[in-house]
Amino acid sequence: xxxxxxxxxxxxxxxxxxxxxxxxxxxxxxxxxxxxxxxxxxxxxxxxxxxxxxxxxxxxxxxxxxxxxxxxxxxxxxxxxxxxxxxxxxxxxxxxxxxxxxxxxxxxxxxxxxxxxxxxxxxxxxxxxxxxxxxxxxxxxxxxxxxxxxxxxxxxxxxxxxxxxxxxxxxxxxxxxxxxxxxxxxxxxxxxxxxxxxxxxxxxxxxxxxxxxxxxxxxxxxxxxxxxxxxxxxxxxxxxxxxxxxxxxxxxxxxxxxxxxxxxxxxxxxxxxxxxxxxxxxxxxxxxxxxxxxxxxxxxxxxxxxxxxxxxxxxxxxxxxxxxxxxxxxxxxxxxxxxxxxxxxxxxxxxxxxxxxxxxxxxxxxxxxxxxxxxxxxxxxxxxxxxxxxxxxxxxxxxxxxxxxx
Amino acid sequence: xxxxxxxxxxxxxxxxxxxxxxxxxxxxxxxxxxxxxxxxxxxxxxxxxxxxxxxxxxxxxxxxxxxxxxxxxxxxxxxxxxxxxxxxxxxxxxxxxxxxxxxxxxxxxxxxxxxxxxxxxxxxxxxxxxxxxxxxxxxxxxxxxxxxxxxxxxxxxxxxxxxxxxxxxxxxxxxxxxxxxxxxxxxxxxxxxxxxxxxxxxxxxxxxxxxxxxxxxxxxxxxxxxxxxxxxxxxxx
Amino acid sequence: xxxxxxxxxxxxxxxxxxxxxxxxxxxxxxxxxxxxxxxxxxxxxxxxxxxxxxxxxxxxxxxxxxxxxxxxxxxxxxxxxxxxxxxxxxxxxxxxxxxxxxxxxxxxxxxxxxxxxxxxxxxxxxxxxxxxxxxxxxxxxxxxxxxxxxxxxxxxxxxxxxxxxxxxxxxxxxxxxxxxxxxxx
Numbered sequence: 001x002x003x004x005x006x007x008x009x010x011x012x013x014x015x016x017x018x019x020x021x022x023x024x025x026x027x028x029x030x031x032x033x034x035x036x037x038x039x040x041x042x043x044x045x046x047x048x049x050x051x052x053x054x055x056x057x058x059x060x061x062x063x064x065x066x067x068x069x070x071x072x073x074x075x076x077x078x079x080x081x082x083x084x085x086x087x088x089x090x091x092x093x094x095x096x097x098x099x100x101x102x103x104x105x106x107x108x109x110x111x112x113x114x115x116x117x118x119x120x121x122x123x124x125x126x127x128x129x130x131x132x133x134x135x136x137x138x139x140x141x142x143x144x145x146x147x148x149x150x151x152x153x154x155x156x157x158x159x160x161x162x163x164x165x166x167x168x169x170x171x172x173x174x175x176x177x178x179x180x181x182x183x184x185x186x187x188x189x190x191x192x193x194x195x196x197x198x199x200x201x202x203x204x205x206x207x208x209x210x211x212x213x214x215x216x217x218x219x220x221x222x223x224x225x226x227x228x229x230x231x232x233x234x235x236x237x238x239x240x241x242x243x244x245x246x247x248x249x250x251x252x253x254x255x256x257x258x259x260x261x262x263x264x265x266x267x268x269x270x271x272x273x274x275x276x277x278x279x280x281x282x283x284x285x286x287x288x289x290x291x292x293x294x295x296x297x298x299x300x301x302x303x304x305x306x307x308x309x310x311x312x313x314x315x316x317x318x319x320x321x322x323x324x325x326x327x328x329x330x331x332x333x334x335x336x337x338x339x340x341x342x343x344x345x346x347x348x349x350x351x352x353x354x355x356x357x358x359x360x361x362x363x364x365x366x367x368x369x370x371x372x373x374x375x376x377x378x379x380x381x382x383x384x385x386x387x388x389x390x391x392x393x394x395x396x397x398x399x400x401x402x403x404x405x406x
Numbered sequence: 407x408x409x410x411x412x413x414x415x416x417x418x419x420x421x422x423x424x425x426x427x428x429x430x431x432x433x434x435x436x437x438x439x440x441x442x443x444x445x446x447x448x449x450x451x452x453x454x455x456x457x458x459x460x461x462x463x464x465x466x467x468x469x470x471x472x473x474x475x476x477x478x479x480x481x482x483x484x485x486x487x488x489x490x491x492x493x494x495x496x497x498x499x500x501x502x503x504x505x506x507x508x509x510x511x512x513x514x515x516x517x518x519x520x521x522x523x524x525x526x527x528x529x530x531x532x533x534x535x536x537x538x539x540x541x542x543x544x545x546x547x548x549x550x551x552x553x554x555x556x557x558x559x560x561x562x563x564x565x566x567x568x569x570x571x572x573x574x575x576x577x578x579x580x581x582x583x584x585x586x587x588x589x590x591x592x593x594x595x596x597x598x599x600x601x602x603x604x605x606x607x608x609x610x611x612x613x614x615x616x617x618x619x620x621x622x623x624x625x626x627x628x629x630x631x632x633x634x635x636x637x638x639x640x641x642x643x
Numbered sequence: 644x645x646x647x648x649x650x651x652x653x654x655x656x657x658x659x660x661x662x663x664x665x666x667x668x669x670x671x672x673x674x675x676x677x678x679x680x681x682x683x684x685x686x687x688x689x690x691x692x693x694x695x696x697x698x699x700x701x702x703x704x705x706x707x708x709x710x711x712x713x714x715x716x717x718x719x720x721x722x723x724x725x726x727x728x729x730x731x732x733x734x735x736x737x738x739x740x741x742x743x744x745x746x747x748x749x750x751x752x753x754x755x756x757x758x759x760x761x762x763x764x765x766x767x768x769x770x771x772x773x774x775x776x777x778x779x780x781x782x783x784x785x786x787x788x789x790x791x792x793x794x795x796x797x798x799x800x801x802x803x804x805x806x807x808x809x810x811x812x813x814x815x816x817x818x819x820x821x822x823x824x825x826x827x828x
Contacts, residue, residue, distance in 0.1 A: 028730055029680055030709075036682045036727065056541040057727050058682055061759040063526075064550055064557050076756065083684035099430050127687070146694035153691075164687055164780060226488060229460035229515030240488055242459070247491055337429045338466075340484060340495060353482065355466055368462040368484070376518045402683055405541055542761070543726045550760050557759045564728040566768040 021049050026390070028057045036401055037375075039390070046386045051379055055372075058401035066365035070331030071097055071171060074365060079165040081367060082403040084127050085346035087120035087156070089403075090169030095250060096341035096352035097171040100334045103301055109173050110251045111293035115186060116168070118282040118289070119156060122193065123149045124346035124398075125233075125275040125282075132272060132395030133204060136213055141200045148196045155185050171332060172307045173300025183290050190283055197279055214269040218381040218393035221266065228380070229373035232348020233278065234397060237263035237270035244344040256288045271396040306332060331360025340368075347371050347398055371397075371404035408433045408492040414454050415494075419445065434495040439506045442481075442498055446512045449485060449494070457485040460515035461493065465527045469553045469595060477501040479529055483509070500529060508534040526551035553591045664800070671715070671741070672794040675704040678714035680734060683721030685748040688780040697783040702790050711737040716793070719766045722750035728763055735770040743797070745789055746772045749779045767804075775806040784810070 027038035036057035042050040062081065066074045078093045079086040091113045098105065105113075130145035153163045158179055160166035168175050204210050220230070222238040235242055243260040245253040261277035263270025300307045304323040313320035336358040342351035348370030355364040374397055381393050412433050416423055425436040437445050449457040461484030472478045477499035486493035500506050508531040509516035520531045521540040528549035530537060539546065545563060548555050681689055692699050699705050708714040711734045723731055735744065746766055749755035752775045754764035766772065773796060776789045789807045796805065 028727065029734060054540075056539075056543075057724060057730075058722060059541040059724055059726065059761050060683075060722055060757045061550065061557070061761045064555075065757065065759055068557060080684050083687055102430060127690075131690075143695050146690060147696065150691060150694065150696050163691075163782065165684065223458070224514070226459045227514045229462070229513070229519075242488060338434075339430050339432055349461075351462060351484070353462070353464060353484075364466050366462075366464045366466075366482075368464075372518065373460070373515055376515065555760070560725060560760050560762075562725055562728065562763070564732050564769055567771075 024387070028054075037394075037399060037404075041387070041390075043387065046388075048382050048385055048387065048390070051382050053375060053379055055375060055399075056405050058405040060402070060406065062367065062406035063365055066362050068361070070360050071334060071362055072327075072332060074362065075169055076165070076167045078169075078367075079167050080402050081369070081406065082124070082346050082350070082371070082400050083164065084400055085117075085120035085124035086164060086166055087116045087168065088124075088343065088345045089350065090166065091117050091251075092341070092343040092345060092350045093352055094169040094171055095343060096339060096354050097334065099339045099341045100337065100354050100356055101171070101306065102335075103172060103303070103306065105173050105301055106298045107252070108294045108297040109299045111289050112174055112178055112299065113169075114251055114253065114289045115286055115293070116156065116159065118286050119152050119186070121282050121346055122279050123152050125279050128395070128398040129200075129272055129275050132268075132392060133200075133210070135391050135395045136210060138204060138207070138210060141203050144196055144200050144203070148193055151189055151192065155182075155189065158182075158185065170300065170307065172303065173298075177299040183293070183295075186286060186290060190287065194280070194283060197276065201276065211269070213389070213392050214267070214272060214396075216265070216267050216269075217385060217389045218268045218271075218396065219266055220377055220381050224380055225266065225377060228377045230348070230377045231370050232345070232374065233271055233274045234374045234377065235348065236261065237274045238266035239264055244342055244349055248342070250343060252289075252292075253285075255292065256285045258284050258288075268392050268396040333358065333360055334362075342368070345370055345403075347374060347400065347403070367403075367406065369403045369406060371400050375399045375404055408494045411449075411455055411457075411492055411494045414452065415445070415448075418448060418452075432495060434497055436497045436499070439481075439498050439500050439504065443507045443509065443512065445496060446483070446485075446509055449496070450512055456487045456489050457494070459486045459488050460513035461485050463509065463516055463519035463523070465523045465529060465551075467527060467551060467553050469591075472502070477504070479527060481506060481523075481529070485513070502528075505530045505532040507532050510534055525549070528552065554595055556592065665798070668798045668800060672797040673703040675702075675716050675743075675790075675793075676706050676708045676714045677704055677716045677718055678709070678711050678734070678738070679707055679718045679720055680731060681718070681720040682723065682727060683750065685721045685750070685780040688783060688786070689718065689720045689747065692783040692786045697787065699787070699790070702787070702794070704790055711735075712739055714738060715742060717742065717744045717770075718747050719744060719751040719770075719772075720747040722755070722757055723763045723766050723769070724761050725763055726761075728769055731766060732769050743773045743793060744770055745774045745776065745793060747776050747786070747789075748781055749777060752777060755779060772804055773802065775804065777807065777809075781807070 021042040021044050024041045024043055025038070026041060028036045038054040038057065040052040040054065041048055060080075062077055065077055074093060075090060078089040081089045126145040126149050130142040134142035156166065157163050159182060160168040160175070220234070220238055222240060225235050225238045226240065230238075231242065239262050241260045241262045244250070246260050258281045261274050261281065263274050304319070308327055309320035309323050314324045334354075334356040336356055338353065338355045340351055340353045342349050344350070349368065350370055351368030353364075353366040353368065354362060357363040378393065378397050378399075381397070382390055385393065409428070412426055412435055415435055416426075419437070419441070422441050423435050423437060427434050449455045463481070463483050466480040466482065468476075468478060468480065479500050479502070481498050481500055483496040484493065485496075498506070506529070508520060510520065511533070517534075517536070518540060520534050521536070521538060523529050524531065524537055525539045525541050526549055538544070542550070543563065546561055548559075550557075679686075679689060691697060693705060704716070711717070717735060717738060719731065735742075744766075746752045750757060750762070751766045752772075754762050758764070763769065774789045774793050776785050778785055785807050788810070792805055792807060796802070
């Protein structure tokens, strides 16, 4: 008998590889980790048996920092929550504070907020889908989509003065009225954006490798997603048509004709396609908003207790000087109470729970970060998949560190 | 939007609904911590409520309430229904050190939210299987979102380099006008209620201007404090 | 860098003399392999710098190496929290010499407005930094400026930390000069 034969003659179980799971650490600085997050994996061969998702590497003390300034000083921090779509956070916080004050901004401002917000949503989805494609090795679509992001950032820069972190929202309006060529600029860019969406879909959707790695991978079930508090494109990909803009319309979203794209299986492919379709719906909303937006009118509420007076008046009139001094030194006074206001952010329901004790400083600013709950569901998506599937799954969850860890 | 849910809860629980409010259209009910899980389960399972979508769970710290014998923390829960499209806020008050029952048995989404509350506020949940810190590290002492945790008390894991030209000045000293923090919670908890920052208090006449010697004293105290704050924790790696 | 000497009759036969260090530095500065330690918001501008409009590949510094052992430049892009500190330090220690560090953005340079319990006030508290880029986040133009500053430093063999100076928009500078104002470089 050859030496190898007695190995072959033993029973099948002895031939199996050792059954002990292997423990593998991914992150917190890993090229595919899309930000900073750590995964501790228990692997059986290449199959993920258990995973411990550890967020928190970008905890920057958002909520504590907000408790030491005035209400208006929260805006720069909100910019850096979901830094892929800062305008949506600005608008979300402004709406929450306005709910606390019980005011409503002028109609022109509402349309302005909608248009800027939807532009931000487009950049958000472009970045997510581009990065997801890049992580699967498709570098060209990433460059294609980022090219568009720069075009949109040009418009936002012209309007707000900053490419990314605008701090443009104000309680009771926006920092500045739209520039003269605003509508024309946006109108000019819409067909170009649509063209790039088509092009990148042509680049990706016929690609066998891309399909194989996206379809049927990272599946999340509907009931489980709801219980875990998942919202946004990740929830819609499981088949639940929950979109705050449609279900609880805020601002002027009830005046637009748009659809809520939903998926079926809740896999990476559905999440990718839901985002692509949402870009088209956002373009639709922007077109209608451009038609309906009044060309003139106030952009801020007419209340010197809430909005800073124009700079020229501060230098020339005593009333404006006093109003300016009171707002800057004492801060805007919000009535005592607590409100929860929620909007559709780039990743889902972005809620602000504000508690005021009647002083000029927020008592508590709690943000309900959509990423936090979406990421919590990542464990369900990853279990049973292969190690290589972690990369596209994480890409399609679109975890944004600033928002998730705050 | 959710007045129906409040009515349903009232008819089911009666006196056990301690308070209800609808500030700015946000319906809210307050219940006792012992009813926490029971009300949550009812909200989920009752066909008229059908709250299947977990929203958010968070806490608010009210240290001054403790003096009046009231519980220190508010726990705030948000849930909504996909089918009925209504939502409700449920609140309960817990004492420092009290362990409310976990909601992970009702909605799986409460898992990370409760871990975060433990991390940030130091409220432990009874029955939660994995009560680790989530945003901060295990070596961290204290709970930063409590009002008595000073915002600038860092607990570094690695020793800072001892090189010249990397020291950073604090943004504002006591003698340099307005500090960024508008409310000094240490002072407030000690019984000195100054509503806003010292320099504003000076301008509004609540606080007198510090003399030069007092400023020098405070600056010296800060310098003496600083090396202690920069010391790495024992578990530095 | 060196001196071009034409010895023979035809232009194409020339050679040039240089110092070995200068040649090495020249080679190094045009093939920087980078390790992007991207943690936060600045990562978005870092992506924009790599994207077609600003195209960092023009400087030979586009190739990311996700192993610290293969990379020359560590870009610290974004806020470094106390929890992240040991990770950053280990990555820096794993890099092989010669290595350079660029602090990308205000948070990496000094902590920015996250002056609180969880943020390290600048990554230079942990690792030495060569170039600081101010901005929250810095514009891609500033990033390219930083890259050129770093190349200059490599060529000169200078390890003093430098900060990217502010620049004016050329049109605005011209307008100001026309009014008789001072122009920044």
